[in-house]
Amino acid sequence: xxxxxxxxxxxxxxxxxxxxxxxxxxxxxxxxxxxxxxxxxxxxxxxxxxxxxxxxxxxxxxxxxxxxxxxxxxxxxx
Numbered sequence: 059x060x061x062x063x064x065x066x067x068x069x070x071x072x073x074x075x076x077x078x079x080x081x082x083x084x085x086x087x088x089x090x091x092x093x094x095x096x097x098x099x100x101x102x103x104x105x106x107x108x109x110x111x112x113x114x115x116x117x118x119x120x121x122x123x124x125x126x127x128x129x130x131x132x133x134x135x136x
Contacts, residue, residue, distance in 0.1 A: 073119065073121075075112040075114060075115060075117055075119065076119060076120065076121075077112065077117045078112060078114040078115040080114030080115070082113040082114070083110040083111060083112055083119075084110065084113050085108055085109075085111075086108075086109050086110065086111040086118070087109065088107045088128055089104060089105070089106055089107075090104070090105045090106075090107055091103075091104055092104075092105055107128065109122065109123070109128070110122060
């Protein structure tokens with residue numbers, strides 16, 4: 059039984075940056091600090107959270123942050 063599905067990428071929407079219109083994105087990280095009180099190990103820790111940022115202006119698309127609780131972590135250099 060063949061479970062692979064053929065997807066025609068030409069029919070898919072290409073995401074563009076809402077700020078500059080670029081369609082190229084790179085992987086970036088938001089670094090979150092977890093206090094010892096909230097940490098399951100009882101020790102303070104640092105957690106990297108992978109996001110995508112625009113190659114043109116470095117903006118992280120709002121649509122990718124919606125509902126993630128990370129919107130307040132993004133500081134732009136506008």
